[in-house]
Amino acid sequence: MESFYTIQGEGAYQGHAAYFIRLGGCDVGCHWCDVKESWDASVHPQKSIKSLIDEISDIEGNIVVITGGEPLMHDLDVLTHAIKDNGKRTHIETSGTHKLTGNWDWVTFSPKKFKKPTDEIYDAADELKIVVYNKSDLEWAEMHSKRVKSSCKLYLQPEWSKADEMIPLIIDYVKMNPNWNISLQVHKFMQIP
Ligand SMILES: C[S@@+](CC[C@H](N)C(=O)[O-])C[C@H]1O[C@@H](n2cnc3c(N)ncnc32)[C@H](O)[C@@H]1O
């Protein structure tokens, strides 16, 4: 759908320079999704892996984030190997609802109530990032945290339109449950992509 060089706004790598590749297509249907225009892959132009690698070679940063849409709707083996051959790190943002393909240095897993994740994604996740839209999502977050590996970092991220309401709840929750961290979408505050 698009590719751009920016600052990772979320999670464990928040604040790091990163080149984003946003792939079209998603069948999860989160009603609060902040990139609904990504859902229909057919309306977006196709780009060759070679042209993406040319763009990546020009950037100073060493992190490439593959996102979407739901990037795992595509087989990502060839693309991730090409990125790593270029000496960059491969990170993915995924709902974990499709087979895990690709060779990853960092897997951010953000499960959704609207489509069940696969069993394999829990072991692969380096970071669990739960979007908090209402109070009950905190309980739901605990359920997923019990299934990821012990080294997996845990993040609660307020749903953007509900942030004023959810941030105080998340702050109280993290103070009581310090194994969780807060992730804010800082790129939105900075008004960058
Ligand atoms: C647009 S999604 C694309 C990747 C993948 N489909 C997924 O959901 O993980 C990228 C990240 O943004 C989060 N996100 C999407 N809409 C959001 C919103 N309105 N508020 C906060 N986070 C949101 C998702 O949970 C995910 O962690």
Ligand SMILES: Nc1nc2[nH]cc(C(=O)O)c2c(=O)[nH]1
């Ligand atoms: N700056 C910035 N950071 C991000 N982290 C995850 C994003 C995503 O949409 O996957 C995202 C995004 O869209 N922009």
Ligand code: SF4
């Ligand atoms: S899974 Fe990701 S891209 Fe798909 S609707 Fe949900 S937030 Fe949007």
Ligand SMILES: [Mg+2]
């Ligand atoms: Mg985004």
